[in-house]
Amino acid sequence: MKKVGKDLDKVLENIIMQHEQRAREQQGRHDHKDFFDVLLSLMDQPMNPQDQHVYILDRTNIKAILLDMMVAAFDTSSGTVEWTLTELLKNPRVMKNLQQELEREIGMDQMVEEKDLKKLNYLDIVVKESYRLHPVAPFLVSRESMEDITIEGYFIPKKSRILVNTWAIGRDPNVWSENVEEFYPERFIDNNVVYLRGNEFRLLPFGSGRRACPGMNFGLVIVRLVLAQLVHCFTWELPSGVETKDIDMTEAFGLSMVRANHLLAKPTYRLLDKAM
Numbered sequence: 419m420k421k422v423g424k425d426l427d428k429v430l431e432n433i434i435m436q437h438e439q440r441a442r443e444q445q446g447r448h449d450h451k452d453f454f455d456v457l458l459s460l461m462d463q464p465m466n467p468q469d470q471h472v473y474i475l476d477r478t479n480i481k482a483i484l485l486d487m488m489v490a491a492f493d494t495s496s497g498t499v500e501w502t503l504t505e506l507l508k509n510p511r512v513m514k515n516l517q518q519e520l521e522r523e524i525g526m527d528q529m530v531e532e533k534d535l536k537k538l539n540y541l542d543i544v545v546k547e548s549y550r551l552h553p554v555a556p557f558l559v560s561r562e563s564m565e566d567i568t569i570e571g572y573f574i575p576k577k578s579r580i581l582v583n584t585w586a587i588g589r590d591p592n593v594w595s596e597n598v599e600e601f602y603p604e605r606f607i608d609n610n611v612v613y614l615r616g617n618e619f620r621l622l623p624f625g626s627g628r629r630a631c632p633g634m635n636f637g638l639v640i641v642r643l644v645l646a647q648l649v650h651c652f653t654w655e656l657p658s659g660v661e662t663k664d665i666d667m668t669e670a671f672g673l674s675m676v677r678a679n680h681l682l683a684k685p686t687y688r689l690l691d692k693a694m
């Protein structure tokens with residue numbers, strides 16, 4: 419554990435040093451400041467000098483924030499991509515629809531880019547359906563109730579620890595419909611299920627409220643872009659002898675619910691050569 423800690427510290431130090439060096443070289447003419455440039459510019463000064471308890475962000479705090487971001491971003495994004503690809507392999511009809519959307523909107527002579535994502539409506543509902551069945555954080559982050567309350571006849575005392583089971587909500591036929599176990603993105607076509615807004619609590623892959631995921635927009639771009647490129651550039655096949663009904667769907671139990679075993683599939687390039 420100590421060795422991992424030291425190695426991680428080296429990686430984080432490196433990232434910080436690169437940012438510091440770039441800031442020195444550019445001497446204030448720093449056009450494209452990223453999140454860490456902003457944090458570094460606030461380092462070792464009182465955040466708000468008028469506050470009773472003055473809080474200072476030091477180098478260790480910045481490394482902790484950087485690590486927090488990396489941990490929060492990695493498994494969640496890669497886990498979503500892997501579950502969605504699994505469902506696409508299990509459901510060739512949906513894979514075909516998605517590839518057709520990509521052929522129609524992007525063509526076969528170029529790769530998908532971030533600017534194209536707004537055109538890919540089917541991709542959007544495929545990702546929503548994937549989150550319904552495979553929320554990466556199935557219990558979100560636990561909450562504590564601030565006051566006594568009764569909801570639907572259940573009394574919840576103040577200071578109870580609350581887990582929101584988004585996995586169960588996603589598979590509840592009273593919330594969705596009888597075909598709740600089926601991977602059927604079209605269920606999202608005619609409804610207004612949106613992530614993280616108002617009183618819509620059916621789909622909560624990024625949580626909700628004050629502690630909801632601050633990386634949602636960034637995460638959704640990564641997930642959609644990677645998936646679009648994988649599905650657009652390649653035809654995917656299961657290993658020989660494996661049928662769609664045999665695909666391993668075992669979930670790993672933990673803070674994030676990724677696949678227990680990695681997905682095995684064989685890609686074959688499908689774009690025209692000039693797309694490379």
Ligand code: HEM
Pocket residue numbers: 486487490491494495498554555558559560622623624625626627628629630631632633634636637638641
């Ligand atoms: C696309 C994949 C992602 C998914 C599915 C996801 C999901 C979540 C969930 C469910 C939570 C807990 C929300 C709650 O309990 O209400 C969370 C928190 C958080 N996420 Fe994400 N996330 C993703 C990507 C990212 C990225 C890319 C970043 C940062 C670059 C990030 C940063 C965070 C942070 C810092 C928290 C803690 C917020 C707090 O406690 O106040 N996430 N995320």
